[in-house]
Amino acid sequence: DAKTTQPPSMDCAEGRAANLPCNHSTISGNEYVYWYRQIHSQGPQYIIHGLKNNETNEMASLIITEDRKSSTLILPHATLRDTAVYYCIVRVDSGNTPLVFGKGTRLSVIA
Amino acid sequence: KAGVTQTPRYLIKTRGQQVTLSCSPISGHRSVSWYQQTPGQGLQFLFEYFSETQRNKGNFPGRFSGRQFSNSRSEMNVSTLELGDSALYLCASRHGNFGDRPNNEQFFGPGTRLTVL
Numbered sequence: 001d002a003k004t005t006q007p008p009s010m011d012c013a014e015g016r017a018a019n020l021p022c023n024h025s026t027i028s029g030n031e032y033v034y035w036y037r038q039i040h041s042q043g044p045q046y047i048i049h050g051l052k053n054n055e056t057n058e059m060a061s062l063i064i065t066e067d068r069k070s071s072t073l074i075l076p077h078a079t080l081r082d083t084a085v086y087y088c089i090v091r092v093d094s095g096n097t098p099l100v101f102g103k104g105t106r107l108s109v110i111a
Numbered sequence: 112k113a114g115v116t117q118t119p120r121y122l123i124k125t126r127g128q129q130v131t132l133s134c135s136p137i138s139g140h141r142s143v144s145w146y147q148q149t150p151g152q153g154l155q156f157l158f159e160y161f162s163e164t165q166r167n168k169g170n171f172p173g174r175f176s177g178r179q180f181s182n183s184r185s186e187m188n189v190s191t192l193e194l195g196d197s198a199l200y201l202c203a204s205r206h207g208n209f210g211d212r213p214n215n216e217q218f219f220g221p222g223t224r225l226t227v228l
Contacts, residue, residue, distance in 0.1 A: 045219065
């Protein structure tokens with residue numbers, strides 16, 4: 001079973017920041033937080049991951065709370081093309097560990 | 112660098128038939144994983160292959176099988192198809208040989224949509 005809890009859906013105005021929350025209260029010390037997204041009819045796409053420090057790349061920022069029990073994915077300037085289902089996944093970053101997807105958050109970016 | 116490719120993209124079969132799906136990973140990637148996506152169950156892990164060996168397996172019946180070739184290309188087979196096997200089958204590749212290194216993310220293909228009638 002997925003070890004994360006996400007809201008089923010969110011809306012965001014185009015051009016505004018989208019903040020997607022994720023709860024992972026049972027996370028272990030060696031588990032990373034991963035984010036993937038799936039645009040309709042496509043395969044999931046890796047966005048970002050982190051262990052305990054905040055991370056930023058060209059797509060998004062990941063903010064992890066100090067106790068690591070929750071995190072927030074931030075899309076700084078959402079566009080219509082960011083409309084997708086976003087999955088938060090907790091995972092031991094081992095070569096033998098598959099991704100366990102929950103139901104994710106369906107983000108709708110509105111013009 | 113070309114992405115993960117899957118063939119065919121769409122497939123229609125009838126109950127009782129068998130089907131083989133193909134996946135070509137990103138060049139240099141030695142690990143290939145397969146996932147099934149349905150509206151009811153979401154994305155579920157089927158199995159992973161690394162260097163022609165199955166390294167991990169999800170909770171699916173034995174009708175679902177796979178293999179990997181020496182060039183890292185992979186196939187999955189479903190025998191005795193059931194209506195519930197209708198799904199999007201996704202393949203993902205990654206380097207796979209970095210152990211615990213964090214930069215080992217998976218890259219997904221577009222999927223094969225299988226419809227069983």
